[in-house]
Amino acid sequence: MVAGVGAWYLLQGKHQDFARRTVALGTAFATVLIAGQVFIGDIVYGTMLKYQPSKMQAAEGFWEKQSQSPAPYYWFIVPDQKDQRNRFALATPYLGSIWLTHSLKGRVEGLKNTPREFQPRMALVFYAFRIMYCLAMLMFAMGVASLWLRFRGTLFNSRWFLWMLVFMTPSGIIATLAGWYVAETGRQPWVIYGILRTADAVSPVPSQALLSTLIAFVCVYAVFITAFLIFTFRIIHRGPVEVPVYPEASGSIKNAFRPHVLDSPKRLADSQFSERS
């Protein structure tokens, strides 16, 4: 997000100093952290395979107990839960074995290993996982590209790269949400995997009450997100200099410590903020 906003400023030719700093910092952090994330993700994947196998079986789109060897990697499938098969699939051969089993010929376990009544809906889990995984790979690729551009010294001038950064501004948030969907839909029909079924865990609250509060949640959060987006776009549009260095009264205690930061002569010289009237 940080890099995306900075890239937008660079493309618009505004706030060059600030924008260079944010793009440089944003891509540097993203490169290191996303590499770490992919590594940790791989470990978590192994753990999930052990403790919640049906989730991972659904996430990869395989139905048969053992896939063919070498296993392909599915990009797009039309799963048929009733017949327990994919009606259509688009895949890259070998890639499944390499990514999922870290070998050339490994087989991948499918959803039929889980009894039918305990299977999650494959389509939900598969696509949520695809979105998360592909975004992660894309962000990782952007990180590597940023290293290459930095090495060549053209990080701030490659317009195609900056446009990519702008388009990928919300990617981190979308990937996080998609990951959440994998975790929640992949665990079904269990609320505590293998112990308590979601259907057995419902409270005695009548469904009308649940529906009305769900509607209330949607309405209230729609107001929140609308206001948030309006304010965010306005702040980005205003740019870094005009943002009041002293927000009048925000809920954060950080502001109280701002005076020390402001006392630094560089900051004072940089900013043209006006004292609150």
Add this chain to the structure above:
Amino acid sequence: MDLPLLAASFLAFTLTLYVILDGFDLGVGILLLFQSAKAGRDHMVDSITPTWDGNETWIIMAGVTLLAAFPIAYSILLPAFYLPVIVMLLALGFRGVTFEFRTQSIGHRRAWDVAFGVGPLVAALMQGLILGGLMQGVTVQNRQFAGSVLDIFRPLPIISGITLLFGYAVLGGGWLKLKSNVSVQHFVSRSLRVAAPAFAVFFAIACIYAVRIQPGIRAQWASHGTALACLICLFAITAGTLTAFSGQSRPAPPFFLGVSLFVVGISGIALIAFPKIVPFSVSVWDASSSPSSQRLVMIGAACVTPVVLAYSAFAYWIFRGKTPENGWGA
């Protein structure tokens, strides 16, 4: 050591702190609705800006303690109070975002200020509904909630809701008397002169009505009559003193008298409820989780509580004294 009793005491401690600390935040929000001057509203918000979110820590602690240490009580009370709890959370969410949004919005500042007041107003009403719902008794069969989610919309909970609204307004007014500068003092005195007597009167109505409809309260009254009578006298005297002080210029008395009112009120409620955790049906011991769970909860509480108390105290210390004219940033 009696673990369930210890866990219940901790739960009572966190709830009391929450009611008093977030009480004055919410009270300031409620009073904001009646403040017509923009500068006055900004100043009132400034007075709670540094500490309001820390104050909300305690309701989370209380919720976690109830869930982990008394799962049976949790499984009865949450369905019983499902509607007010959800509405309260939404209202608190509204209040939370308006802290940030009102400063961002220029043209619609007034609208966000109304939201800033309506959030606490609704949250206070809902908390009062829950309290009144507890006092009128929860229908329980086989350790499960067996009533209707609409049981809460009866006279006693509604009276308690209004009572708590005035109670929070008293706390908020006391806080402003303590922390605000001259510009809003007149407004605060006027608010306190209305809110303090109203709080006492509605509290009295709620008490009398509760005794009439709930035999469980009459039973407790029979066994703890003297103690409860003492608390009622103390409440009446404190409320009278508070009303007398509300017009004066001394900053400290109204707030601390307001806090005393709440301490007395909460003691009375605790005396009536104990030893039940779901009033009049399930006791503290019957609702407990396994000793190992409760031990874990208590160890966690022993580690976390001093930290939370320390950073809260630090925040109050940093922002001691009167709120500056232009907020804490300037």
